[in-house]
Amino acid sequence: MFIPFEARSLSDWNIYSSSSQETASILFDGQTSVEYLNIEKKSAYRFVVSQTIKQLEPGYYTLTAIIKNGGGQPKCYIYADAASGEMRLTSLPVSSEWLEVIVRGIEVREGECTIGLYAEANGGNWCSIHSFELVRSDRPYELLKGGDISELPRIEENGGIYRDRHEPKDGLEILKAYGHNIVRIRLYNDPGNPDFWPSNQLDERGYQNEERTLALAKRAKEQGFQIQFSFHYSDYWTNGLAQHKPHAWEGLAFDELKEALYQYTRDFMERLVKQGTAPEYVSLGNEIQGGMCYPDGSVDNWPQLAELLKAGCRAVKEISEQSKIVIHLDGATEDEKYEQFFGSCERYGVPYDIIGPSYYPFWTQASVQQLVDFCNKLVHRFDKDILLMETGYNWNAATGNGIRGQLENNGPEPYESTPEGQRDFLYSLMNGIKQVEQGRCLGVLYWDPVMIYVPGVGWQKDAPNVVDNTTLFDFDGNALPAMLAYKYNN
Known part of the structure; x- marks a missing residue:
């Protein structure tokens, strides 16, 4: 009508x-x-x-x-x-x-x-x-809007304080008040173990290990958040260049590796469900455009990568059938990359529910409108919903340490590296998400919105924080104007 x-x-x-x-x-x-x-x-x-x-x-x-x-x-x-x-x-x-x-x-x-x-x-x-x-339209729509909160406990335990209008508050409570309705939480197998590389590059207190991750999931669920849960299948953070197997899986034959991944996923999903924190969305790996658990699960050997993904999917669905499987790649707007990867998923019968691109104007050098066009192509080609797994935008040109951060600039988007520019980018992005045909783009997860500047706390040992100038809080922990994009979009 x-x-x-x-x-x-x-x-x-x-x-x-x-x-x-x-x-x-x-x-x-x-x-x-x-x-x-x-x-x-x-x-x-x-x-x-x-x-x-x-x-x-x-x-x-x-x-x-x-x-x-x-x-x-x-x-x-x-x-x-x-x-x-x-x-x-x-x-x-x-x-x-x-x-x-x-x-x-x-x-x-x-x-x-x-x-x-x-x-x-x-x-x-x-x-x-x-x-x-x-x-x-005869189609309900819920805009998912949130971000990765995995670093929240580490920031808090090292003295970081979150504020709204200069008043100290619980960081999750601030996110909730501004309209966030989903959090992303990532899991490493054995982070911070001093006896193994690259695990020993992370804090020995084991942030993002199993126990801490369970506690954070429970805390988020008690606040009413949906959960997007990311298995990294590593002792260390992963992306297209770094997909190190957990040290406990080194030396396994491929069939043993597949069984280890299946059992690990199933066991941890059982723990999540048992404590009442079944995740609404589960990603198998992180930015796996090159595969996972190198070299066994590299895209150079797609039949083996497909077997690992099938094992992970089976483990998730056996424990929590309603949890939706996300496959997460970088490089939103790179048509050929997505055609090759998800075309291979079709060819090898990999089951999944959602395509999860990372979209940064700097890394992709693509505008919001180009992102919308890309998402529409994905919907037409693969008939899958889309969830933007990562995005980020500078609100300051330099980090709290005065160095260049992860993003050299903000790509083709016209908004400056200011708090207002970050807000205006998110206004544009939220509208762009809703522009995708049939409402098939579900929403967006901001990358490390809570990893604020705390002296001495970086992305790994002896390394600076390179994202504290893209967070949703300023260097003093105050909520930035970008939060209004979450509050006034639904």
């Missing part, structure tokens, strides 16, 4: 606030409310502009709008409220060109839906909304 707005109520919403004017200007033929936030200076305004659509059939709807936005507002989002549950929001990305913005998963039960714009604007801020369309 397509609901166009009648001509008389299709006025453009041109919102402009000026500190030199007695009133803000709004052109709209609907319900409008404007008030000063700073009464004395008359320099900040709250706008609520809305219209109610009636006689709608029950079901799920998608709202799209064509917008321009000069940016700079503390808050600026379109919304849909059908009085049947959570109000649906999408923050307006900054754009000087007309851009489509989308709100998904609007559930109408009583035949009415109010759509509108909410903005808290400073003098000189502006945005324009050219048109709206409300379309029956």
Whole structure:
């Protein structure tokens, strides 16, 4: 069902606030409310502009709008409220060109839906909304929004303090308050063991080992988070270049290695389920575009890699059938890489539920729009949902140690390496996720949002922290403006 707005109520919403004017200007033929936030200076305004659509059939709807936005507002989002549950929001990305913005998963039960714009604007801020369309979609949608919290206990135990508006608080409570609804937790087999390399490159207190990981999963679940759980199948962090087998698996024949991976996965899943923390999503390995457990499970030997993935999948599903299997690769937008890898999964009968790309504008040198196009191609080719497993964006050009961090720059995205630039990138990314056809992109997990600057704490022994300038907290642990992208998108 397509609901166009009648001509008389299709006025453009041109919102402009000026500190030199007695009133803000709004052109709209609907319900409008404007008030000063700073009464004395008359320099900040709250706008609520809305219209109610009636006689709608029950079901799920998608709202799209064509917008321009000069940016700079503390808050600026379109919304849909059908009085049947959570109000649906999408923050307006900054754009000087007309851009489509989308709100998904609007559930109408009583035949009415109010759509509108909410903005808290400073003098000189502006945005324009050219048109709206409300379309029956019959598909529920939940935006997953969160990040990897594996470093949280280490930061806390080494003196790091998280703050919201300068008030110290539990880091997880802050994330929850800003709308995070999922956490990623990674597991290493035996990290920090001084007798084995590369395990001995990590802290001897065994952060991200089995016991600490179980405790963190329980803590997150008690806060109401969904869990994306990542088996690294290593004593050390893994990616395309580093896929070291756990020291306990070295020297095993391939059939023994496959059995060890299966049994390890099954045993730990049993422990997660037993304590009430069955993960909603499980990734087998981390950025495995080159394979896992080198050299046995390298992509140079796809039949063996397929057997390892099948063993891991079988172990997960035997214990927690509802947990969805994610296969995680780097390099979002690299079409050929994904065609080769997931085409091989098809060829060798590897079962999985979700494709999990990593997307960093710096590493991929790709824009959000290129990401949307890439995701649409994946959906058409493989008919799988997508979950962005990693993303990151500099909010400062240098780390707390004054060196260049993991990201040299922010790639082709136009937003600067500032707190506001990081926020505006996430506004754009959240909208881009919702643009993917049929809502098949489920959401995004931010990389190491909590690994804030703490003197002496780095990514491994005697190495600096190279991500504390991409976190969602500043060097003093204060929540950054980027948190608003989580709060005002759902």
